[in-house]
Amino acid sequence: MTTLTRDPAHSAPAGRSRNSRAPRQGAPRLRGPAWLVWRQHRAAFWTLIGLTVLAALAMVFLRGQMVDHLDAYDASAGKSGGPPSDFEEYTGRLFSFGGYLGYIPVLAGVFLGAPLIAGDLESGTAKLVTSQSVSRLRWLTTKLAMTAALIALSTATLGAVFDWWWSPAQGRTDTLEWTSGALFDVTGVMPVAYALLTFAVGVAVGTLLRRTLVSMVVTLGAVVAIGVVWDRFRLNLGNIQSVNTDQGVGPDARLPELPSQAVQQGQGTYFLTSSGERLDWTACLDQIDNEKAHTACLESQHVIGWSIDYLPISQMQTMQWLGAGIMLTIAAAVVAFVLTWGRKRLL
Incomplete structure (x- = not known):
């Protein structure tokens, strides 16, 4: 076929292959450092998103089972307010799941915070990126902001769904002590603040030690220490x-x-x-x-x-906001240190 038989209206523009696709107008796209950070950590980010979705779906399913059991008991007994005789089975699941969610700060600090900067320093990626047109401060800010935003979104989602699961059981049993970490630390604003604090600590450790494995081990010890202090300090936020x-x-x-x-x-x-x-x-x-x-x-x-x-x-919500305020203040101070240190002495 010659060019004379080709429709000029559908011919490919000069300088572009006929098989190339024009970018869609209006579609959100990551560019520059944001695109690089996503590409570099997409495995960890997608894993976090996937685990969040799976955990949320599991809690929705377990809540449905508990609500159905309560409704059947209320219908058979002709009243509501009291717990069934076998209700501890359902509250035990709730308490156990809250305990599992309590490990989120450990995961955020050890597996997301510690390797975030230390991995780039150890592999030389940091020197390569900052040798281009991207400044150290912009590179650090982008990595911290994107990861912290994803952590905050995931923990807020899990905390909200867990609180929704717990709500039908409140007032029907006294076996669930709301002051325990399995309930207090995974509802409301607490999971977001707690995870961001351990994430910031992990980033700071990785920035200073510059070795991924060592940073993860040290961060694990630091997160455990934070948990011990928090367990002793938590109840002091309330008015006895x-x-x-x-x-x-x-x-x-x-x-x-x-x-x-x-x-x-x-x-x-x-x-x-x-x-x-x-x-x-x-x-x-x-x-x-x-x-x-x-x-x-x-x-x-x-x-x-x-x-x-x-x-x-x-007093639960007031105590949670006080504790979250303290944690977020410390996290902000740690992030400010990381940005200041990284801007001058990172490489």
């Missing part, structure tokens, strides 16, 4: 409240009743005196074998009832 009785402490005296879903704090119950002071429950314990002597000892201390400390579930 007390509930008292003034009907004595004899065998017939009833202990104070805690509000629904409240978690008892401290070492247990205390003796409450007429002056409002509290005594440790071990007071007069040495005379417990002699009922009269024990009663006389308590009367001499002017004991009138019991006192119990607790944290109500109404």
Whole structure:
């Protein structure tokens, strides 16, 4: 076929192959450092996205099972509000899944944060990229921003779905203590803040040590240390409240009743005196074998009832926002250090 028989309207423009495709107008495209970061870490990014989707679907399925069980029990019993006798099976799944989600900060710090910069420094990619028209600051900012955004989106999604799963069980059982890490750390804003903190720590360790494997090991130790400190510090964010009785402490005296879903704090119950002071429950314990002597000892201390400390579930969101604010502040400081250090001493 000659060129005379070809439709000029459909002929390929000069300088372009007939088999080449014109870029679609309006389609979002990554360019420059963003495209490079995605191409470089696409395996880890797609893995994170895939695990997030699978975990979310699993929680939706398990929640459906729990809700169906509760609905069937309420229909058969003709009432709602109480838990079925076998409800612990479903709450156990909920608690176990929350424990698994608690490993997300470890994964974010060790497998995403530590190798992010250390891998490029060790392989020489950082020197190659920054020798082009891309500045060190822009390269660092792009890598941190893209990875942090994906971590925040994934953890926010998982936290929201887990909270949705937990909501039907709230108020129907007291076996799920909301102060535990399996519930407190994986709902609300906490999973986002916690994962971003460990991610920032991992990036900082990798930037300083410049070796991937060593950075991952050190980051694992740092994340474990953060978890230990956080477990000890978490409950200090709340305002402990007390509930008292003034009907004595004899065998017939009833202990104070805690509000629904409240978690008892401290070492247990205390003796409450007429002056409002509290005594440790071990007071007069040495005379417990002699009922009269024990009663006389308590009367001499002017004991009138019991006192119990607790944290109500109404403080959960406030405590989570306070904890998240602290974590995000530390993470921002660590990121600022990484950017400052990397801009001057990275290569």
